[in-house]
Amino acid sequence: MSFQIPIGPQHPALKEPISLRMTVEGEVITGVDIRLGYNHRGLEKLAEDRNWIQNIYLTERICGICSHSHATCYVQGVERLMELAPPRRGLYIRYLIAELERIHSHLLWLGVAGHEAGFDSFFMYTWRDREVVMDLLEMISGNRVHYAINTIGGVRRDLDAGQIAKIQEGIVTLRKRSEYYFYIGANEPSFVARIAGVGYLSKENAVALCAVGPVARASGVARDVRKDDPWAVYDEVDFEVATADSCDVLGRVVVRVKELLESYKICEQLLKSLPAGDIAVKAPRKAKPGEVVSRYEAPRGENIHYIKANGTDKPERLKVRAPTLANYPATVEMLRKGFIADIPLIFAAIDPCICCAERTVTLIAAGSGEESVVRMSDLRRRAIARHQNAPVKRNAVWPL
Amino acid sequence: MKIAVFLPELLRHLFKKPATVDYPFKKLEVPKDFRGTPYLNPQMCIVCRACERDCPAEAIEISSVNEADKRFKMIIHNDRCIHCAQCIDSCPTTPKAMLMDSLFEIADDDRHKMKKDWIYVRAVLKPKAAAPASAPQAAEPKA
Amino acid sequence: MAALRTLLYLVVYPGLIFLFVYSTFCEWFDRKVYARLQNRMGPTHTGRFGLLQPIADFVKLLAKEDVVPEAADKRLFKVLPIIGLAVVSTAGLLLPVWNFDLAAPGFTSFSGDIIVVLYLLSLPTLILFLAAWSSANPFSTIGGARVLTMLFGYEVPLFLAVLGPAILADSWRLAEIAAFYQAKPLLLLTNLLGFIVAVIAVQAKLERTPFDIPHAETEIVGGTFTEYSGKKLALFRLTFDIEMVVSSGLLAAVFLGGFPGGAVVGFLHFVVKTLFVIFLLSLLRALTSRIRVDQVVSFAWKFLAPLAVLQLLVTILLKGLLS
Numbered sequence: 001m002s003f004q005i006p007i008g009p010q011h012p013a014l015k016e017p018i019s020l021r022m023t024v025e026g027e028v029i030t031g032v033d034i035r036l037g038y039n040h041r042g043l044e045k046l047a048e049d050r051n052w053i054q055n056i057y058l059t060e061r062i063c064g065i066c067s068h069s070h071a072t073c074y075v076q077g078v079e080r081l082m083e084l085a086p087p088r089r090g091l092y093i094r095y096l097i098a099e100l101e102r103i104h105s106h107l108l109w110l111g112v113a114g115h116e117a118g119f120d121s122f123f124m125y126t127w128r129d130r131e132v133v134m135d136l137l138e139m140i141s142g143n144r145v146h147y148a149i150n151t152i153g154g155v156r157r158d159l160d161a162g163q164i165a166k167i168q169e170g171i172v173t174l175r176k177r178s179e180y181y182f183y184i185g186a187n188e189p190s191f192v193a194r195i196a197g198v199g200y201l202s203k204e205n206a207v208a209l210c211a212v213g214p215v216a217r218a219s220g221v222a223r224d225v226r227k228d229d230p231w232a233v234y235d236e237v238d239f240e241v242a243t244a245d246s247c248d249v250l251g252r253v254v255v256r257v258k259e260l261l262e263s264y265k266i267c268e269q270l271l272k273s274l275p276a277g278d279i280a281v282k283a284p285r286k287a288k289p290g291e292v293v294s295r296y297e298a299p300r301g302e303n304i305h306y307i308k309a310n311g312t313d314k315p316e317r318l319k320v321r322a323p324t325l326a327n328y329p330a331t332v333e334m335l336r337k338g339f340i341a342d343i344p345l346i347f348a349a350i351d352p353c354i355c356c357a358e359r360t361v362t363l364i365a366a367g368s369g370e371e372s373v374v375r376m377s378d379l380r381r382r383a384i385a386r387h388q389n390a391p392v393k394r395n396a397v398w399p400l
Numbered sequence: 401m402k403i404a405v406f407l408p409e410l411l412r413h414l415f416k417k418p419a420t421v422d423y424p425f426k427k428l429e430v431p432k433d434f435r436g437t438p439y440l441n442p443q444m445c446i447v448c449r450a451c452e453r454d455c456p457a458e459a460i461e462i463s464s465v466n467e468a469d470k471r472f473k474m475i476i477h478n479d480r481c482i483h484c485a486q487c488i489d490s491c492p493t494t495p496k497a498m499l500m501d502s503l504f505e506i507a508d509d510d511r512h513k514m515k516k517d518w519i520y521v522r523a524v525l526k527p528k529a530a531a532p533a534s535a536p537q538a539a540e541p542k543a
Numbered sequence: 544m545a546a547l548r549t550l551l552y553l554v555v556y557p558g559l560i561f562l563f564v565y566s567t568f569c570e571w572f573d574r575k576v577y578a579r580l581q582n583r584m585g586p587t588h589t590g591r592f593g594l595l596q597p598i599a600d601f602v603k604l605l606a607k608e609d610v611v612p613e614a615a616d617k618r619l620f621k622v623l624p625i626i627g628l629a630v631v632s633t634a635g636l637l638l639p640v641w642n643f644d645l646a647a648p649g650f651t652s653f654s655g656d657i658i659v660v661l662y663l664l665s666l667p668t669l670i671l672f673l674a675a676w677s678s679a680n681p682f683s684t685i686g687g688a689r690v691l692t693m694l695f696g697y698e699v700p701l702f703l704a705v706l707g708p709a710i711l712a713d714s715w716r717l718a719e720i721a722a723f724y725q726a727k728p729l730l731l732l733t734n735l736l737g738f739i740v741a742v743i744a745v746q747a748k749l750e751r752t753p754f755d756i757p758h759a760e761t762e763i764v765g766g767t768f769t770e771y772s773g774k775k776l777a778l779f780r781l782t783f784d785i786e787m788v789v790s791s792g793l794l795a796a797v798f799l800g801g802f803p804g805g806a807v808v809g810f811l812h813f814v815v816k817t818l819f820v821i822f823l824l825s826l827l828r829a830l831t832s833r834i835r836v837d838q839v840v841s842f843a844w845k846f847l848a849p850l851a852v853l854q855l856l857v858t859i860l861l862k863g864l865l866s
Contacts, residue, residue: 003681004681005681005682005685011764012764027685027836027837050456051453051454053454053456053486053490054454054455054456054486055456056456057456057457057482057484057486058456061482114832117832117833118752118753118755118832118833119831119832119833120581120752120829121406121410121580121581121829121830122406122832124581124582124583125409125581125582128419128582131419135431138430138431138434139431142431142433142434142435142485142500143434143435143483146482146484148435148484148485148486151489156485156489157433180409183405184405184406187405188405188406188831188832189403190753190831190832190833190834191831191832193834193835193838194832194833194834194835339835340685341756341835341836342835404830406830406831407826407830410580410581410826410829410830411580413579413580413581413582414576414579414580416582418578418579418582418583418584419582419583420582420583420584422584422587
């Protein structure tokens with residue numbers, strides 16, 4: 001007897017609203033229907049009204065955990081449009097923060113995976129150690145989340161010797177704790193029983209469904225933008241792409257912990273060979289007309305920003321393709337034939353950052369339930385027409 | 401298969417001090433250069449409006465009170481501020497007119513109470529001078 | 544006079560008021576130990592050391608709005624929490640704390656009362672299933688199915704493990720079992736395996752990690768408790784707390800030598816021994832992660848039941864040797 005249970009939009013397993021309608025028979029899932037859009041904020045439209053500098057802060061707020069990756073991807077693109085070459089020291093600091101963000105994101109994910117599996121002690125311990133990274137980031141940039149260290153042409157703040165020493169100490173502590181969590185995660189019998197063999201995604205499916213990030217790497221697909229298309233400092237540091245062959249959630253845990261250890265290596269190399277010099281070059285206010293596609297390896301996978309400029313001080317179009325959006329088709333495949341008890345773990349294993357991925361919209365006619373996909377230009381025309389014809393509501397103006 | 405691998409670590413923590421801080425009875429120190437709330441040093445401001453232009457949240461509002469006396473009014477809307485410190489980076493004077501302090505416990509139940517405004521006279525800087533030359537008739541910030 | 548004494552037993556001690564106060568104290572102890580094991584503080588500010596926190600939670604729940612869903616079976620939905628509370632409180636009356644006379648069996652201590660306590664402690668599982676069934680919600684249905692599936696796993700090892708010491712002591716009366724082991728304390732060590740099996744099985748009965756599948760928060764929202772709110776939820780949570788106290792009292796009476804020494808000393812024994820069992824339960828809760836319901840059943844039948852049978856064999860052999 002099959003019936004549908006709704007996971008979401010409000011559900012304790014999800015940190016953000018998304019609707020997964022599961023068709024189940026007993027405890028086995030036979031079909032999944034993913035519906036997005038609960039977190040849509042209109043960021044791409046907002047970006048067209050703000051100038052290049054203001055957009056750094058806007059793109060940063062697409063997500064809280066991968067905030068630096070969105071800001072950096074955007075700034076990389078704009079620097080290319082304006083033909084700027086940021087100084088070496090600025091680049092080193094920028095990518096040092098990027099690696100620290102990867103560390104914080106993976107520690108957060110380990111805790112969340114433990115919590116979804118019911119392993120609350122593991123959750124508390126990994127988040128306690130994540131505080132070390134958060135304090136380091138606060139010391140460097142002035143804020144624990146949304147570091148805002150990027151500016152067009154380089155970075156805004158510099159590192160002094162005391163800060164460098166503290167970062168190195170922090171990395172030593174974190175490395176010891178990460179190795180301990182690797183040991184626990186792979187050896188605690190009740191935890192391994194939950195995550196081994198769950199959420200299977202074969203290598204062929206991972207390539208066919210365009211999975212990115214640790215999800216693909218855990219199925220043996222060694223795809224990492226830092227190695228495939230190295231830019232800035234990534235061809236000067238020595239690290240390996242972490243892969244696993246088990247194609248299940250245990251593989252994804254292993255890949256993320258291996259990436260943590262690689263990030264510690266990268267941070268130490270960057271700190272040791274930090275060049276002297278300026279941290280930023282002056283950027284013009286307007287960009288020459290052109291378009292650019294910028295790629296970046298966020299903690300969750302490949303992040304793509306497309307920016308089009310038309311000679312003014314505001315972008316004409318900004319399009320964001322976050323990694324979680326690319327992992328949704330793979331998730332549908334993984335959830336099929338799984339148990340209900342495994343839903344939170346499988347979904348958490350792709351490291352969902354749903355607010356990053358709110359970009360496509362399907363219109364469903366309320367009366368007939370019929371779905372259609374509409375082009376952005378048509379939506380824009382319809383919205384402008386509607387606003388011009390509609391009367392202003394009485395209390396629509398917020399008394400700011 | 402190892403049973404209870406976690407046990408020694410757990411038992412050790414029974415005798416350690418908790419890692420959580422008893423906020424709000426004990427507070428943690430924020431580091432230097434923490435991005436708290438912005439405030440104006442009116443004596444250095446030359447009203448170039450760079451901060452108003454670059455603020456991502458439209459939190460700075462500069463309006464003219466009296467053109468003849470060169471009196472200007474600046475309101476900083478702390479309820480809209482996103483604490484990014486771009487206003488400080490955009491400010492061209494040396495030493496800076498926009499500064500950042502370490503206050504972060506600024507929550508209030510009415511957003512209109514979180515504004516700060518200044519009425520001042522525009523400073524006129526001599527080239528390569530370190531201090532303002534015009535009369536610093538800056539009023540105190542009205543909170 | 545006897546009627547007044549009975550009324551005092553029922554309402555004050557060891558009846559409702561004592562069980563309420565003591566179970567909230569045990570919940571505080573469990574939460575504090577769990578927090579310290581995880582390097583956090585636990586309840587700190589309500590009352591001294593946070594002792595009043597569980598009572599504050601209970602009072603808060605009482606004050607919240609109580610919603611009965613449209614499609615639910617209303618009479619069953621409303622009456623189940625009260626039945627649950629009544630059942631576990633009755634089981635609490637049968638613990639041999641000091642309300643018994645060894646020579647003269649009465650209502651609170653009679654031959655066969657160990658079976659009655661085990662039976663009364665199994666009823667909350669059935670009540671949970673009925674609660675899930677009567678709230679017409681897909682999450683509750685799954686929770687109810689899981690509750691019964693788990694029952695197939697842990698019930699048999701629990702019964703076998705608890706009845707082992709009774710066989711050695713040659714009696715089905717809790718007070719006499721406790722008295723037997725008080726006279727010969729060394730024989731308690733022969734029941735160690737049974738104690739371990741019983742602690743794990745009690746953790747499953749109380750639906751705590753690693754067996755908290757029926758109300759797994761991250762999977763099926765609230766499981767059986769999804770539609771309950773307000774006063775009914777408060778009574779359900781109190782039922783679980785009292786069930787924890789009664790189960791640990793049962794384990795302390797059978798495996799740890801009971802509560803000798805009359806009114807005051809017996810009461811101190813009760814507090815210390817039940818807190819020890821609750822400490823073990825909290826440790827088990829912090830140590831492991833949740834396992835799936837099919838894994839519970841296979842774990843119970845592959846490991847717990849054979850170990851309990853082994854314990855029984857050892858007990859029977861020992862009995863033959865001793866007599």
